Amino acid sequence: EVQLLESGGGLVQPGGSLRLSCAASGFAFSNYGMSWVRQAPGKGLEWVAAIDASGGATFHAGSVQGRFTISRDNSNDMLHLQMSSLRAEDTAIYYCAKEGKPMMVVTCFDYWGQGMLVTVSS
């Protein structure tokens, strides 16, 4: 059974940093691209960042470029999102999401974690 379990969320002050992690199990993690997708309270989905299966290629949305960094540890089946210079508008539930097909990136997300709330407020 595929499972994605996020951790590391919480309350942080504007300008602060936070690192989200996603523990993956139930599939060959190193064969699949992964993404982070966020959802502000009462709003729609926003793709944040993606990484290919090997970790050699990363992609970030313009809204987080230069502030967030996606990475992965294939030896431990972990996905990470390092967030810095956080702003109030980064407040959202952050989901890690698995790519639907091996070796693809951002074409479809077939499994999602339960989500982790990040609140940026003083």
Add this chain to the structure above:
Amino acid sequence: QSALTQPASVSGSPGQSITISCTGTSSDVGHYNYVSWYQQHPGKAPKVIIYEVSNRPSGVPDRFSGSKSGDTAFLTISGLQAEDEADYYCGSYTPGTTKFAGGTKVTVL
């Protein structure tokens, strides 16, 4: 990059059919056959119900179907059921990114 466009809300009675549109451009929906649809119930994570325009993952009822014409994709729910009341989002691949629409709230009357 502009997001995709969906109607904010659609409603129907049990047993009826409804269709949700998802309009993009010739650079996303119109160019690639990587359009997906996600269903999200309140307080839950999204769930894929259609991928690659018209494919249903195993376990998704066949009353859900997808299609595309030009720059617009469509999700049709035939034989609407109470449990179909949820938010629906379309997403489209563009190189290195995924675009989502703002979501459509489906209400079963």
